[in-house]
Amino acid sequence: MKVEIWSDVVCPWCYIGKRRFESALRDFEHADDVEVVWRSFELDPTTETVHEKADGPGDAHLRRLSAKFGRPVEEVAPMVAHVDETAAAEGLEFHQDVSVPANTVKAHQLLHLAAERGVQDAVKERLLRAHFTEGEPVGDEETLVRLVAQAGLDAEEARAVLTEDRYLAAVRADVAEARALGARGVPFFVVDRTYGISGAQPTEQFAQVLRRAWAESHPLTLVGETSADACGPDGCAI
Template sequence: MGKKRLEDALQKVNQPVEVVFRSFELDPTMEKEVNMSIHEKLAQKYGMSIEQAKMNARNVEQMAQTVGLEFRFDKMILTNTFDAHRLAMFAKEHGKMHEMTERLLKAYYTEGKHIGDHATLVELAQEVGFDSEEVTTLLAGDDMSNLVRSDEKEAAELGITSIPFFLINRKYAITGAQSEEAFIEAIEQITTQDGPFTNIKDGVLCDENGCEIPKK
């Protein structure tokens, strides 16, 4: 949702902006096969009932609809996403990271696909235009692992613990799925303070809150 609101905001500001996705795992210890629903996981993590978790999920689904997204928490399959991040890094080297990331997000949040499963990842990569054998070989080895770990190490050094997290000019942090208006205001304020900038680094890969624009 934060990604979509940022994209909508960028359509309304007269700035040359480059968006770069970064790897970030909310739970690197997650197993590839998880015998637990997203509602059970949220209830466990936040100490709430399953019904409360479902209600919160429905609220997020309704918020997503307001920006043209369809989230289906009832279909989401929990899994380890490390290989999905490796695939995104592979796509980055071929100039298709945005397309691959978009496809992975839709597969997970909307279609309920198992994005920890290699066969599923190969299928998604094919849809973006990659050769199935090349992607199968990639996933069978450890290529791109060092790049994913490098991003995660940098995130830890920057104190990033949740997503979405947006880092602008490596100085300004915007956390959470802020409104389109908040992104526009932040970008305009930063431009006023720093002058025109050339890139925004989006440290994706889901928690909330706050917009922090440090003063000079």
């Protein structure tokens, strides 16, 4: 069974959704037969990357969100706090007060490389943690090379991919496909190209879809006579 997940590495609900999906998958009896593929989605392709970490905690993140949504900082702050609290309930440590803006197209290119090298989930996790917990500038090339090397990619190959924009077309194709599938935001989960799940749904919702998709793709075929010796609610055959 194949699960494709469209998300961005600067999307808080994508990180939360990742944890909830992983919790459902961990308890799924056929987990070893599930292939997970991370697809690219850029929340804001126009974002300009900040190339250095923040000097320290502050309200810059709140002010950026305030400007983006046209709402006072006093209204935005509780929203951010709610996200942080939700993340904590899933075992995640968010420090959005040190996060910096990042254009993520280069990060997505490296995730395509990671898929080919068999370390995509490790790279995805490393980039999410770098942005939300450590305040790393995940749009900066040298920072990205350092981070993905920690997650199992070859640093020189990663640097070459960014220099050549080797997977740029693949990133654009992922974004276009998300729109074609009806994604209005991320995270967006597609199970066996049959079920779509929008948003960081509760763990049980993911578990239900995994069970349903597995049952439909692996139907049980009965063999032999249906009247063979057996016992049922009305007694046993004699």
